[in-house]
Amino acid sequence: MNWCFHCYAVNRDPSGPCVHCGAPIESPAGLSYDQQLIWTLDHPDGDRALTAARILGSLRSRDASPALREAVIAGRDPFLAAEALRSLIAIDGVERWRPWLEQLAAEDVSFMVSDVARRALHPQH
Ligand SMILES: [Zn+2]
Numbered sequence: 804m805n806w807c808f809h810c811y812a813v814n815r816d817p818s819g820p821c822v823h824c825g826a827p828i829e830s831p832a833g834l835s836y837d838q839q840l841i842w843t844l845d846h847p848d849g850d851r852a853l854t855a856a857r858i859l860g861s862l863r864s865r866d867a868s869p870a871l872r873e874a875v876i877a878g879r880d881p882f883l884a885a886e887a888l889r890s891l892i893a894i895d896g897v898e899r900w901r902p903w904l905e906q907l908a909a910e911d912v913s914f915m916v917s918d919v920a921r922r923a924l925h926p927q928h
Contacts, residue, residue: 841870860890885915892923
């Protein structure tokens with residue numbers, strides 16, 4: 804399948820204007836691996852997004868930090884949000900996000916996200 808770089812609509816052709824938004828569906832030339840993974844965080848295919856979140860964390864990609872935080876806040880998919888938070892902590896460390904993590908740990912927005920935040924704040928448990 805061919806996903807539009809701009810709006811993620813599925814297109815029949817691998818190049819040319821998107822059937823949904825009209826922009827060229829190809830990704831811009833010279834996109835780095837990290838940038839491709841950041842793009843994939845918003846992918847409609849949740850498995851792809853989840854894998855991208857995991858890899859960005861293992862790469863310690865600092866460029867991905869804002870996009871990962873966005874994925875946690877958006878909460879579109881609790882599995883993705885939890886994985887994005889795990890990666891964000893791996894990249895930036897607990898101290899950088901402590902007040903926010905405390906907030907996430909206290910809130911019951913998503914059990915999976917709260918759980919990741921609690922484990923990061925209290926690794927002994
Ligand atoms: Zn499009």
